[in-house]
Amino acid sequence: MSAVPPVAASPALPLDAEGILALAARSMFHLFSSISQGMFLVDRSGRIVWVNEGYRRFLPALGFSSIDQFMGHMVEDVIPNTQMRRVLETGEPILVDLLNNKAGTFVVSRIPLRAESDGREGQAGEVIGAIGIVLFDQPETTLQPLISKFALLQRDLDDARRELASQRNNPLYQHAADGQRRSKYTFASFIGSSPAAVEVKRHARRAAQSASPVLLLGETGTGKELLAHAIHASSARAKGHFVSVNIAAVPDTLLEAEFFGFAPGAFTGADRRGREGKFKLADGGSLFLDEIGDMPLGLQAKLLRALQEGEIEPLGSNKLVPFDARVIAATSRDLPELVRRGLFREDLYYRLNVLPLRVPPLRERRSDIPALVEALGEDMALRSGEAPSEITPDALALLAGQHWRGNIRELRNVLEQVTMRSDSQRIDAAQLERILREAGLEQIELPATLQSAHDADEQAMLLRPLAQQVAELERKAIAAALASTGGNKLATSRLLGISRATLYERMTSQERPA
């Protein structure tokens, strides 16, 4: 069959229902044939018996130079990964599916064809063939918003499942609300052994031991929230709640109630019983204020007062309530600049800036990329239930050369996309390059090897304030000397050519958080 019989150019519509039905079926067939990207038919044995014009343009990508090489062949011999055979065998349609093969990724539909009445084709209802429809080619562009949304929802669902599972294994599960407020990460979750990663973890561990506010500064997706969890988890408050507020995500008008809570009937529409705010919920634990740079000025004054006094006033209560929470704030914005522009209170800035920690962007620690790729890949595999993909060394080098404006979150997104769109377990540079190009990622340089990524990290470490670098070198030298003398202070001071008093003095100053 080379073409489907054309719809009869009937001068008048048939009056009988069966005729209308037949006409509708033919019109639908023609409609699909013209609006879809391509269509073909197979007979009951799975042999291709018809293709429309649209489908012909996929033939070169499938490896055929002429229609004869395609037509008349068994469908699985000419369309890799097709599921048409399943449709023929089960008689069940597959209305929407993703098909991946060497020609690309397609959204497809497969519909069985059944004999209408006993006749030459077969018994009534018997499957006599199937239609394959390519609804969209390049779904990555046409369906991108849908795919991104799906990926986001899937991730949220996975997070919720994981949290639930960990609560079930947790003796604290009987307090469901408590379970949600435990920290999810420890320092071990912060992957990275580059000098910059080691340095930020060291500072963060120190900060965890202190009771002062911590300020995490860094670009989006660098792991500020992860570090906040880790700081809480290794602090003396680890048994308390970890409560977080994303200031940018809460409308300004609701922030005060969110922070400080409200008294019963405090305002129209308020819960009759009143509600505790996040400060109170974090009592005895840590309060993570994410995106602190987005806090409205009016509330900044109230936050400052709360931090200074250790008391909050729930809305409409006229009562001061003491609280005891350690504040960990984070922002990707330039706080000193916001202070200069009068958008952030200077006094609040100094109050929060007691233990500032700069979380390095991924491009300053590119040598961490292989370890991150492995950890993220394992996590993704755990969630999807599939084996983790293998990333070839040239693909890794390509990843190490990107700008990564969205840092680890962006890296994860790229890995998810490439895994989702690859048929094989092995991801190479060519596959990756396509995704990176589509994502509009800017390439800074292409390290020939991962060794050059290490060199670049070391170079980035040299471009920090000198005092910081000298202090670090001193700390390393003292640690090495102490290790080699088995902790003997006198021998250590001799080895380093300093007095014992100086050694003690340096060791104490290094104990203080940076």
Ligand SMILES: Nc1ncnc2c1ncn2[C@@H]1O[C@H](COP(=O)(O)OP(=O)(O)OP(=O)(O)O)[C@@H](O)[C@H]1O
């Ligand atoms: N060093 C790391 N090791 C492993 N995963 C990381 C690391 N840093 C960040 N991630 C992961 O990257 C994602 C983004 O991290 P996180 O939310 O902590 O970043 P952020 O700096 O708080 O971002 P934002 O400023 O946009 O809120 C999370 O899924 C986190 O688990």
